[in-house]
Amino acid sequence: MSSICDICSNKCWGIDGYDGSCCSIEGRDFIMGPIRDSVQFVNRLNDKLGRNFQASQVLIDFEEGKNLFPDKASWQDPENFPAMRVDVSKAKLPCIFYNTHAKFCSVHDIRPQTCQDYFCEHLMGEIGMEKKIQDQPSEKPVIDNGTSDPFST
Numbered sequence: 001m002s003s004i005c006d007i008c009s010n011k012c013w014g015i016d017g018y019d020g021s022c023c024s025i026e027g028r029d030f031i032m033g034p035i036r037d038s039v040q041f042v043n044r045l046n047d048k049l050g051r052n053f054q055a056s057q058v059l060i061d062f063e064e065g066k067n068l069f070p071d072k073a074s075w076q077d078p079e080n081f082p083a084m085r086v087d088v089s090k091a092k093l094p095c096i097f098y099n100t101h102a103k104f105c106s107v108h109d110i111r112p113q114t115c116q117d118y119f120c121e122h123l124m125g126e127i128g129m130e131k132k133i134q135d136q137p138s139e140k141p142v143i144d145n146g147t148s149d150p151f152s153t
């Protein structure tokens, strides 16, 4: 059986060569938020890296987010904020902490609670894990060519 890391980095949603769907926006209506432990997360980050990041460097608030993705409904709902900051310079629109080369979260050990609680349906099916947070949304990806993934219903 593949490890969680192998699945997420190399066969996310069962798609060969695909990775990190839940850490990236891509073409979907999706948001990595709300980050309810934002203050604690920024503190953990600064402790780990010996830096002095401000929350606005790491997270996106509603006022910024609603204008960043005006066509995405999830970014128009203030209840979904603060959200993880997105690297808009990359086509995948990943969280700024998602390493798109190594294909993993670079702050995995101190990641926000929202990220810790996220378990997607695909991963649960692969490793037989119970869903930890029942109200956590699980988004299936849209692949780069704009078509829905083969597991869509």
Ligand code: SF4
Pocket (backbone or CB within 6 Å): 007, 008, 009, 011, 012, 013, 019, 020, 021, 022, 023, 118, 119, 120, 121, 122, 123
């Ligand atoms: S948790 Fe699911 S959506 Fe996220 S990277 Fe792993 S397989 Fe992909």
Ligand code: SF4
Pocket (backbone or CB within 6 Å): 022, 023, 032, 084, 095, 096, 097, 098, 099, 104, 105, 106, 107, 108, 111, 112, 115
């Ligand atoms: S902090 Fe890590 S787990 Fe959370 S969205 Fe960013 S890359 Fe993914």
